[in-house]
Amino acid sequence: MGNKRIDLPQGTLDLLILKTLALEPQHGWAVSERIQQISSDMLHIQQGSLYPALHRLERRGWIKAKWGASESNRRAKYYELSRSGRRQLEVEESAWRKLTAAIGQVLETA
Amino acid sequence: MLSDLLYRLRALFRRKSMEADLDEELRAHLEHEVEKYVQSGLTRAEATRRARLKLGGLDQVKEACRDARGISLVDTLLQDVRYGLRVLRKNPGFTAVAVITLALGIGANTAMFSVVNGVLLRPLPYPEPERIMQLSLVSRGQSEGMDFSARQFDFWSSHSEPFQCLTAMTDVGFNLVGGSRPERVRALRVSTGYFQVFGVQPALGREFSADEDRPGGANVAILSHGLWVRDFASDPNVLGRTVVLDSASFTIVGVMPSSFESTWSFMGSSVPVDLWTTIGQVASTIGSGTNYDVIGRLKAGVSRRQANAYFATLTKPFLLEFDPEEAKNISSQISIAVFPYNYVITSNDRGPLLILFGAVGFVLLIACANVANLQLARTATRSREISIRVALGAGRLRMFRQLLTENVLLSLMGAVAGLLVAYGGLHSLLALTPTELPHAQNITLDRWALGFTVLVAVLASIVFGIAPALRASRQELHEALKESGGRATSPRNRVRSALVMAEVALSLVLLVGSGLLIETFTNLLRINPGFDPHNLLCLPIWTTGTQYKSSADLDKSYEDALRRIDAIPGVKSSAVVAAGSPLEQGGNDYVHVVGRKDSEGFSADYREITLEYFNTLGVRLLQGRFFTPADSAGAAKVTMINAAFAREHFAGLNPLGQDLRLENDTLEIVGVVSDVKSRLDEPAPSTMFVPIAQASYGIDQLFQAWFPTTVLVRTAMNPLGLSHAVEEALRQSNPDMPVGETRSMDEVLSHSIAYQRFLMTLMSVFAALALVLAAIGIYGVMSYSVNERTHEMGIRMAVGANRREVLWLVVSRGLGLTLAGLAFGMAASFGLTRLLGGLLFGVKPTDPTTLIAVTLLLTAVALLASYLPARRATKVDPMVALRYE
Numbered sequence: 001m002g003n004k005r006i007d008l009p010q011g012t013l014d015l016l017i018l019k020t021l022a023l024e025p026q027h028g029w030a031v032s033e034r035i036q037q038i039s040s041d042m043l044h045i046q047q048g049s050l051y052p053a054l055h056r057l058e059r060r061g062w063i064k065a066k067w068g069a070s071e072s073n074r075r076a077k078y079y080e081l082s083r084s085g086r087r088q089l090e091v092e093e094s095a096w097r098k099l100t101a102a103i104g105q106v107l108e109t110a
Numbered sequence: 111m112l113s114d115l116l117y118r119l120r121a122l123f124r125r126k127s128m129e130a131d132l133d134e135e136l137r138a139h140l141e142h143e144v145e146k147y148v149q150s151g152l153t154r155a156e157a158t159r160r161a162r163l164k165l166g167g168l169d170q171v172k173e174a175c176r177d178a179r180g181i182s183l184v185d186t187l188l189q190d191v192r193y194g195l196r197v198l199r200k201n202p203g204f205t206a207v208a209v210i211t212l213a214l215g216i217g218a219n220t221a222m223f224s225v226v227n228g229v230l231l232r233p234l235p236y237p238e239p240e241r242i243m244q245l246s247l248v249s250r251g252q253s254e255g256m257d258f259s260a261r262q263f264d265f266w267s268s269h270s271e272p273f274q275c276l277t278a279m280t281d282v283g284f285n286l287v288g289g290s291r292p293e294r295v296r297a298l299r300v301s302t303g304y305f306q307v308f309g310v311q312p313a314l315g316r317e318f319s320a321d322e323d324r325p326g327g328a329n330v331a332i333l334s335h336g337l338w339v340r341d342f343a344s345d346p347n348v349l350g351r352t353v354v355l356d357s358a359s360f361t362i363v364g365v366m367p368s369s370f371e372s373t374w375s376f377m378g379s380s381v382p383v384d385l386w387t388t389i390g391q392v393a394s395t396i397g398s399g400t401n402y403d404v405i406g407r408l409k410a411g412v413s414r415r416q417a418n419a420y421f422a423t424l425t426k427p428f429l430l431e432f433d434p435e436e437a438k439n440i441s442s443q444i445s446i447a448v449f450p451y452n453y454v455i456t457s458n459d460r461g462p463l464l465i466l467f468g469a470v471g472f473v474l475l476i477a478c479a480n481v482a483n484l485q486l487a488r489t490a491t492r493s494r495e496i497s498i499r500v501a502l503g504a505g506r507l508r509m510f511r512q513l514l515t516e517n518v519l520l521s522l523m524g525a526v527a528g529l530l531v532a533y534g535g536l537h538s539l540l541a542l543t544p545t546e547l548p549h550a551q552n553i554t555l556d557r558w559a560l561g562f563t564v565l566v567a568v569l570a571s572i573v574f575g576i577a578p579a580l581r582a583s584r585q586e587l588h589e590a591l592k593e594s595g596g597r598a599t600s601p602r603n604r605v606r607s608a609l610v611m612a613e614v615a616l617s618l619v620l621l622v623g624s625g626l627l628i629e630t631f632t633n634l635l636r637i638n639p640g641f642d643p644h645n646l647l648c649l650p651i652w653t654t655g656t657q658y659k660s661s662a663d664l665d666k667s668y669e670d671a672l673r674r675i676d677a678i679p680g681v682k683s684s685a686v687v688a689a690g691s692p693l694e695q696g697g698n699d700y701v702h703v704v705g706r707k708d709s710e711g712f713s714a715d716y717r718e719i720t721l722e723y724f725n726t727l728g729v730r731l732l733q734g735r736f737f738t739p740a741d742s743a744g745a746a747k748v749t750m751i752n753a754a755f756a757r758e759h760f761a762g763l764n765p766l767g768q769d770l771r772l773e774n775d776t777l778e779i780v781g782v783v784s785d786v787k788s789r790l791d792e793p794a795p796s797t798m799f800v801p802i803a804q805a806s807y808g809i810d811q812l813f814q815a816w817f818p819t820t821v822l823v824r825t826a827m828n829p830l831g832l833s834h835a836v837e838e839a840l841r842q843s844n845p846d847m848p849v850g851e852t853r854s855m856d857e858v859l860s861h862s863i864a865y866q867r868f869l870m871t872l873m874s875v876f877a878a879l880a881l882v883l884a885a886i887g888i889y890g891v892m893s894y895s896v897n898e899r900t901h902e903m904g905i906r907m908a909v910g911a912n913r914r915e916v917l918w919l920v921v922s923r924g925l926g927l928t929l930a931g932l933a934f935g936m937a938a939s940f941g942l943t944r945l946l947g948g949l950l951f952g953v954k955p956t957d958p959t960t961l962i963a964v965t966l967l968l969t970a971v972a973l974l975a976s977y978l979p980a981r982r983a984t985k986v987d988p989m990v991a992l993r994y995e
């Protein structure tokens with residue numbers, strides 16, 4: 001827990017959720033755990049904003065929800081990427097890469 | 111986007127289950143989190159605490175999820191409505207006062223709107239009524255006259271480029287004989303274009319042919335649906351039957367549909383037309399063919415402006431042909447123009463009705479100001495509640511919306527109660543409605559009125575609700591939670607003071623308006639009509655087409671009828687007057703003074719009378735003599751004139767012995783009598799009288815088309831008690847003569863000022879409402895400020911202020927607000943009462959007496975309204991007040 005955590009830049013939470021769900025369907029808690037694990041605990045997700053984000057994505061039709069049993073045998077709401085969600089992920093990923101590349105370029109040359 | 115919509119809809123309809131889903135989802139999350147902490151070695155209690163902390167406020171997360179799901183629009187509305195209803199239920203006092211206030215304001219507006227809508231706004235029931243236009247002479251933008259002659263109509267017929275078709279019409283009356291009893295019917299003589307102009311065809315039969323619409327054409331008639339039902343038992347084979355009108359036979363060629371509405375202003379009343387016949391036969395006889403209304407239907411796509419441009423170019427040719435004198439000094443001011451027909455019908459009522467509508471709008475504004483004041487006062491006490499809700503995660507926008515919802519609810523409740531007020535109010539209003547008001551039968555609480563009510567309610571809720579809601583949703587959290595903040599003159603108080611001043615100002619305007627109309631009415635009541643109207647019976651009769659074919663015969667029949675009437679016990683004397691009864695409009699004609707070189711002739715009112723006329727009315731002889739039996743048909747023709755005639759045309763000269771020339775007769779003036787009014791608010795017109803026995807039969811019959819002949823009976827008792835006996839005497843004397851509605855002269859007098867009474871009563875009711883509401887407003891604000899300043903009062907009294915000083919402290923503030931409001935109100939009323947100008951009689955719009963009286967009244971009411979709370983202030987126990995904090 002000694003690492004300094006980074007707060008998520010505005011608008012990136014959706015991207016991370018979509019990416020996480022692209023691997024396999026997950027329930028909300030697992031999504032936040034997974035993001036933290038993969039980012040080596042560097043990214044700090046406000047759990048309070050995770051769920052509104054999930055519901056927003058569901059409304060837009062990018063993810064679908066269904067109820068299932070979790071690994072600890074609890075009833076949990078699983079989210080999975082829809083076809084349009086997959087397309088959205090590609091769009092957002094490439095946009096993100098372009099953005100970071102551009103910013104990196106500026107930082108290196110300027 | 112479709113999935114989005116489906117999602118929202120599902121969210122809406124499956125709100126319960128989705129809410130449960132959300133609960134379960136978050137619970138699952140917490141359980142997973144707790145499990146994680148427990149496995150890392152924490153106690154279950156500590157793990158639960160941390161998990162909750164990490165997730166954040168459960169309710170806020172849920173709220174954010176609901177927002178994210180996007181159901182919030184409808185969902186929060188329902189929630190707001192439920193919450194609002196609860197709040198309103200919990201404050202029954204506030205709710206009741208606000209709803210009643212709004213109900214009065216909205217109800218009065220709905221009732222008044224129904225009148226305005228029924229009379230002014232409702233389109234005429236003809237196809238594309240906006241294309242129907244009436245031709246008029248215009249001077250300086252004002253319609254100068256709509257009467258044209260038969261020849262002038264011919265001129266327009268051949269210069270009617272903008273019109274698809276046009277028609278001429280004139281109103282006439284006929285004696286219809288052959289029914290259960292002789293009846294007077296109201297008819298329109300029209301030219302053939304009439305049915306195309308109005309776009310309505312007869313339901314049975316056909317319209318008039320051009321061959322019938324000319325001098326010497328066949329007598330044909332089209333019945334109104336009403337007359338067809340009433341006198342012809344809805345006979346489907348009525349076509350081809352004849353109807354006897356003024357003893358001439360007319361062939362019935364059509365029946366109009368019941369939906370065809372045509373009313374005509376008859377003797378100051380708006381009455382339905384019974385039948386139609388052609389105008390061509392009378393082109394050269396009826397009033398020398400004048401009094402034609404010319405109406406046309408514009409071609410499709412032709413605007414009123416285009417039509418006016420066309421007719422403006424015809425002004426000069428028209429005047430050159432018909433009025434060369436006028437054409438010579440033609441000013442650019444005079445032109446020919448068209449006016450929408452509906453506008454023409456309602457032109458006299460537009461101004462007064464809109465003034466009343468404006469006045470009732472003021473009442474609503476005052477009501478809104480009152481409710482806004484109540485809301486502001488309540489926001490102060492609710493600030494804790496609101497702050498807590500904000501602290502618990504309600505957004506400011508959400509808070510604003512919640513308060514606005516509450517206001518709309520309040521307003522809609524006010525609207526529902528207002529409909530009851532409107533329903534009751536409209537009934538009383540219709541009872542007051544003068545018969546002159548056109549389309550009065552259309553005044554109902556219809557869907558338009560309902561729509562208007564809802565609209566007004568919503569607008570009102572915004573007007574009275576926006577300031578309080580903004581203020582409440584904007585207030586600073588910490589300040590409100592501290593609760594004691596903002597004791598002194600806060601901005602809230604300034605808004606409330608401004609509202610009270612506005613109320614006072616608006617009330618003043620209404621009170622001044624009502625004061626002026628009351629003054630007008632009492633002035634009219636004080637006017638001497640020129641005769642004694644009490645114990646006087648009036649019966650309209652018509653002799654057109656009866657067996658009497660000369661004035662001498664007519665006179666004999668009248669004398670016979672009058673002898674029978676005089677024999678009735680209780681009758682003192684009786685008389686007949688033709689061409690116009692006292693206090694009613696009558697006929698006029700062109701007269702010359704014989705021997706005056708410069709005399710071009712002038713228009714004077716004309717009446718035919720029997721011998722006892724002046725005696726029956728109680729009119730004084732000023733000079734010369736009355737008519738006598740010697741002034742018979744064969745004797746030298748004589749006339750009497752009234753004082754106005756003598757003043758105007760014989761100023762300083764002795765009129766006796768002078769000769770007047772009327773049409774082809776020369777009449778010697780033998781007497782001068784005092785004036786009798788035709789309208790209370792106007793001086794008596796110059797009038798000449800002739801004995802019926804000597805009158806021109808043609809003129810007599812012509813005038814009867816418009817004005818009934820009137821039997822006047824002076825009685826020694828309540829005249830209406832004798833009406834049956836008098837009617838019976840008339841019937842015995844002439845069974846074929848229709849007798850109209852019998853009225854006492856007191857009723858005629860009252861009818862003649864019905865319009866002013868209508869205006870005065872409504873304006874006074876509105877002003878009284880305004881006064882009461884303003885008083886409540888002042889009282890509310892002063893009470894509130896006394897409560898707010900209890901602490902200060904306590905200190906003042908503790909350091910030695912006496913009751914009088916404390917009393918003055920409060921009252922002076924109320925008085926200050928009132929005086930400021932009065933100042934604004936006076937400025938406004940100077941501008942607005944000018945609109946009343948044309949409706950006033952004997953009083954100027956800026957009448958100082960009215961202004962002073964109204965100011966005093968408002969000040970007195972304001973004093974009382976602030977005295978009551980002030981007295982409460984003086985009862986404050988200093989110790990209690992000081993401990994109050």
